[in-house]
Amino acid sequence: MRVSPRVAFGLLGLMALGLTLAGWLLGEVMRLQACPLCIFQRLLYLLIALLALAGVLLPGGSRFWGVLLGLTAAGGLATAAHQSWLQYLPNASMECGFGEPTLIEQIVDWFGVHWPSLFMATGFCSSRDWVFLGLSMANWSGLCFLAFLVAAGLLVVGRSERR
Numbered sequence: 001m002r003v004s005p006r007v008a009f010g011l012l013g014l015m016a017l018g019l020t021l022a023g024w025l026l027g028e029v030m031r032l033q034a035c036p037l038c039i040f041q042r043l044l045y046l047l048i049a050l051l052a053l054a055g056v057l058l059p060g061g062s063r064f065w066g067v068l069l070g071l072t073a074a075g076g077l078a079t080a081a082h083q084s085w086l087q088y089l090p091n092a093s094m095e096c097g098f099g100e101p102t103l104i105e106q107i108v109d110w111f112g113v114h115w116p117s118l119f120m121a122t123g124f125c126s127s128r129d130w131v132f133l134g135l136s137m138a139n140w141s142g143l144c145f146l147a148f149l150v151a152a153g154l155l156v157v158g159r160s161e162r163r
Contacts, residue, residue: 005055005059005062005066005155005158006055006056006059006062008055008151008155009052009053009054009055009056009059009062009065009155010052010056012048012052012055012069012148012151012152013048013049013052013053013055013056015148016045016046016048016049016052016148017045017046017049019045019141019144020042020045020046020049023038023042023045023137023141024042024118026130026137030129030130032129032130032137033127033129035083035127036104036105036108036109037079037080037082037083037086037104037138038083038137038138039108039111039112039119040079040104040107040108041076041079041080041083041138041141041145042118042119043107043108043111043119044072044073044075044076044079044145045076047072048069048072048073048076048148051065051068051069051072052065052069055069055155062155063155063156066152066153066155066156067152067156069148069152069155070148070149070152070153070156072148073145073146073148073149073152074145074149076141076142076145076148077142077145077146077149079104079145080138080139080141080142080145081142083138083141084136084138084139084142087127087128087136087138
């Protein structure tokens with residue numbers, strides 16, 4: 001079954017928004033403390049949603065939006081993989097939040113000051129407070145970013161094949 005790029009972008013946007021809201025709601029209900037890498041991934045999901053919206057509203061540039069969405073998903077996958085590494089080998093790594101703030105921590109701090117209910121980072125990146133089927137939230141997030149990356153690749157390749 002073939003899906004139009006507009007519909008595909010719309011579904012990707014809804015999934016990114018859904019993941020953002022699910023992560024926020026899960027944190028609120030279970031009183032989880034989000035870390036800077038968690039919040040950065042949340043921001044990347046919102047960026048994916050914005051890029052998907054652009055793909056819906058400006059379908060002429062769907063290949064461009066697909067490439068940007070894929071790059072954002074790749075960044076999210078790298079961030080989730082780094083956080084997973086921090087969780088599995090906490091003694092072999094430097095914990096985020098110590099020393100000079102990184103660019104990611106500065107971005108997260110800026111959003112946390114302006115929208116604390118959604119973007120305040122108070123947890124540790126090596127914490128595995130929530131585990132489902134043996135995977136932490138960072139692991140699940142990495143799988144979701146991988147799915148976005150694959151979908152973006154299909155959008156870009158599918159778009160170029162139709163020309």
